[in-house]
Amino acid sequence: MRSxxxxxxSGSRPYNQLMTAPLPVVTLEAVTVMYGQQAALREVTVxxxxxxxxxxxxxxxxxxxxIKSLLGFVVPTSGRMQVLGLDVAHAxxxxxxxxxxxPENDAHIPGMNAVSFVAYCAELSGLPRVDAMQRAxxxxxxxxxxxxxxxxxxxxxxxxxxxxxxxQALVHDPDLLFLDEPTNGMDPKGRDEMLALIHDLAxxxxxxxxVSSHLLPDIEFTCTHVIVMDGGRVAAQGPIAxxxxxxxxxxxxxxxxxxxxxxxxQRLRAAGLECHVGDDEVMRVFVPDxxxxxxxxxxxxxxxxxxxxRHLRPSVPTLDxxxxxxxxxx
Amino acid sequence: xPIHDQxxxxxxxxxxxxxxxxxxxxxxxxRTLFARRAFxxxxxxxxxxxxxxxxxxxxxxxxxxxxxxxxxxxxxxSFLEQxxxxxxxxxxxxxxxxxxxxxxxxxxQIYLSRPLTRLEYIFGKFAILLALLLLVTWLPAMLxxxxxxxxxxxxxxxxxxxxxxxxxxxFSLIQVSAVGLAMLxxxxxxxxxxxxGVLYAGLIFFSQAVYGIVRGLTRDSTMAWLSVPLDLQQxxxxxxxxxxxxxxxxxxxxxxxxxxxxSSAIVLERRVRGIEVVA
Numbered sequence: 001m002r003s004x005x006x007x008x009x010s011g012s013r014p015y016n017q018l019m020t021a022p023l024p025v026v027t028l029e030a031v032t033v034m035y036g037q038q039a040a041l042r043e044v045t046v047x048x049x050x051x052x053x054x055x056x057x058x059x060x061x062x063x064x065x066x067i068k069s070l071l072g073f074v075v076p077t078s079g080r081m082q083v084l085g086l087d088v089a090h091a092x093x094x095x096x097x098x099x100x101x102x103p104e105n106d107a108h109i110p111g112m113n114a115v116s117f118v119a120y121c122a123e124l125s126g127l128p129r130v131d132a133m134q135r136a137x138x139x140x141x142x143x144x145x146x147x148x149x150x151x152x153x154x155x156x157x158x159x160x161x162x163x164x165x166x167x168q169a170l171v172h173d174p175d176l177l178f179l180d181e182p183t184n185g186m187d188p189k190g191r192d193e194m195l196a197l198i199h200d201l202a203x204x205x206x207x208x209x210x211v212s213s214h215l216l217p218d219i220e221f222t223c224t225h226v227i228v229m230d231g232g233r234v235a236a237q238g239p240i241a242x243x244x245x246x247x248x249x250x251x252x253x254x255x256x257x258x259x260x261x262x263x264x265x266q267r268l269r270a271a272g273l274e275c276h277v278g279d280d281e282v283m284r285v286f287v288p289d290x291x292x293x294x295x296x297x298x299x300x301x302x303x304x305x306x307x308x309x310r311h312l313r314p315s316v317p318t319l320d321x322x323x324x325x326x327x328x329x330x
Numbered sequence: 331x332p333i334h335d336q337x338x339x340x341x342x343x344x345x346x347x348x349x350x351x352x353x354x355x356x357x358x359x360x361r362t363l364f365a366r367r368a369f370x371x372x373x374x375x376x377x378x379x380x381x382x383x384x385x386x387x388x389x390x391x392x393x394x395x396x397x398x399x400x401x402x403x404x405x406x407x408s409f410l411e412q413x414x415x416x417x418x419x420x421x422x423x424x425x426x427x428x429x430x431x432x433x434x435x436x437x438x439q440i441y442l443s444r445p446l447t448r449l450e451y452i453f454g455k456f457a458i459l460l461a462l463l464l465l466v467t468w469l470p471a472m473l474x475x476x477x478x479x480x481x482x483x484x485x486x487x488x489x490x491x492x493x494x495x496x497x498x499x500x501f502s503l504i505q506v507s508a509v510g511l512a513m514l515x516x517x518x519x520x521x522x523x524x525x526x527g528v529l530y531a532g533l534i535f536f537s538q539a540v541y542g543i544v545r546g547l548t549r550d551s552t553m554a555w556l557s558v559p560l561d562l563q564q565x566x567x568x569x570x571x572x573x574x575x576x577x578x579x580x581x582x583x584x585x586x587x588x589x590x591x592x593s594s595a596i597v598l599e600r601r602v603r604g605i606e607v608v609a
Binding site for chain 1: 337338339340341343344345346347348350351354355358362427431432434435436437439440441442443444445446447603604605
C-alpha cells in the first residue's frame with residue numbers, strides 16, 4: 001500500500017524507509033470537536049491503517065466531521081491528529097498536497113466543463129498545466145466520463161457528479177483518498193460501478209482509501225478494515241474479517257407466535273442473547289458464549305413463550321451484526 | 331488486451347511548491363471572463379474615453395488652435411473620474427459571482443482541500459478584479475502619458491508632471507483595492523450573484539443618497555465622507571495635487587476607505603471557509 005511509500009515532511013524520503021514497522025495513514029489522539037455546545041467528536045483516539053478503511057456509522061455519528069477535521073476545515077477543541085505522518089495543525093498544506101477529497105454533497109467549480117474543471121483542480125494541486133490537462137483526460141476516462149468530458153459539469157446527472165468528484169480527488173495522484181458517502185444518490189448500476197472503481201483503486205492500484213458511509217454493503221465490498229462510529233465516538237474497529245469472526249454463535253430464526261414475539265425476544269435478551277429482528281421477519285440471535293446446546297436453549301425459551309420455531313439455522317456474523325452490536329442497535 | 335490502457339496511472343511528474351495556487355485561480359478567472367462576449371464588449375466600451383483623450387492629446391500637440399485642450403494633471407484626474415462608471419459595471423459584472431458562485435456550487439471545499447490557504451484563495455480572486463479594474467483605470471491612464479510624450483515629441487510635459495506616474499498608480503490601486511475588496515466581501519455573503527450585485531449597488535448608491543439628504547439639510551459638504559464614491563473622489567483630488575472638492579477633512583475620506591478595506595477583510599476571513607458551521 002502506498003502509505004508505506006509516504007514521504008517525509010521534506011518530501012524527499014519515503015518514511016517507511018525510516019521506520020521498521022508500517023505507519024498508520026491517520027492517527028487521532030483524544031480528538032474532540034465541538035459545534036457550539038454540541039460535541040461532534042468526543043475524545044476520539046484511533047489509528048487508521050494503510051489500505052482500504054471504512055468509516056461506518058449512522059447519520060450524525062461524526063464520520064464527516066472526522067474527515068473535515070483531518071482536512072483542516074474544522075479545528076478540534078482538543079487532541080492531536082496526524083495524516084501520513086504529518087501533524088494536521090502544523091503541516092496542513094503538505095497534507096493537502098498528498099490527499100484527495102471527494103465531498104459528500106455536490107461540489108464543482110461553476111462555469112467549467114469536466115475536463116477544464118479536473119485539470120484546474122490538478123493545477124491547484126501543483127501540477128504543471130500540460131500535465132494537469134493530460135491527467136484530467138486520463139482520470140475522466142478512468143471514472144467513466146470520457147465521452148462526457150466536454151460537457152459543462154452543471155448539466156451532469158447525480159451519478160455523473162459523483163464520478164467527477166472522484167475524478168477531481170484523483171487527478172493529482174494522492175497518497176490517501178477520503179471518500180465521503182461516495183455512492184450518495186446513485187442508481188444501483190452507477191453505485192455498483194462506483195464501488196468497483198473504489199475497490200480497484202484500493203486493491204489493484206494500491207491507493208490508501210478512507211470511505212465514509214452509512215451503507216454496510218458499500219464498506220463491506222470496498223474495505224478490508226472498518227471503524228464503526230456512533231455518537232461522536234469510535235464504537236468498534238478492526239479488520240472486517242476479524243470483527244466477523246464468531247466469538248459465539250449466530251442463528252437465523254423464523255418463528256410463528258400467535259400471541260406476538262415480543263415476549264420471546266424479551267426472554268432471549270434477558271438470557272443474555274443479542275437479538276435483532278430484521279425487516280424480512282428473520283430474527284438473528286447471537287449467543288455470545290456459544291456452546292453446543294445453544295440451539296436447544298433457544299428452542300426451550302421458544303417453547304416456554306409458546307412460540308413455534310419454523311426455521312432455525314446456524315449463520316455467520318455479518319458486518320450488520322458487528323455494526324448493530326457496536327452501536328447498540330436492537 | 332486494449333491497445334492503450336485507460337486505467338488509473340501514477341503521476342511521476344513535477345509539482346509546484348505551495349504559494350502559487352493564487353496565480354492559477356487568477357488566470358482561470360480572467361480566462362473565463364475573456365471568453366464572454368458581453369465582457370469583451372464592456373471592456374471595449376470602457377476604452378472609448380481613452381480614445382477620446384488620445385484624440386484630445388493629439389489635437390493639442392499638433393493643432394495650434396486646439397491649445398486649450400492641452401493636457402494637465404486635471405485632465406488625468408478627470409479621465410480616471412470618467413472611468414468610474416466602467417469601474418462600477420466591470421466590478422459588478424466580474425465580481426459578483428467570484429465567491430458567491432463558488433459558495434453556491436460548494437466549490438470552497440474543493441479549493442480548500444488542496445494545498446492552498448484561504449488567503450491564497452482570496453488573493454487569487456482579488457487578483458482577478460485587480461487585473462481587470464487596472465485594465466480600465468491604470469493602464470489607459472499610463473498609456474495616455476506615453477501617448478502625450480509621443481504626440482508632443484518631447485518629455486517636457488512628462489518631466490514637468492513626473493508626479494503623475496505615482497499619482498495614477500497610487501490612486502488606481504486605492505480605488506481598485508477598495509471596490510475590489512468590498513465586492514469580494516459582499517460576494518462571500520451570499521450564494522446569489524444577483525443579490526450580491528444589488529448589495530453592491532446599495533453600498534454605492536445608498537451611501538450617496540444618505541449624503542445627498544444630509545447635504546440637502548445642511549447645505550454643506552462636510553459630511554461627504556458618508557459616501558464611498560465621494561471619499562474616493564476626495565482622495566483622488568489630494569493624490570493629484572488638486573484642490574479637494576469637498577469641505578470634509580481629507581483624513582476622514584482615508585479613514586472611511588481604510589475602514590471599508592479592513593471590514594471587507596474581516597468579512598472575507600469569516601466567510602471563506604471549507605465548511606459552514608452553524609453552531
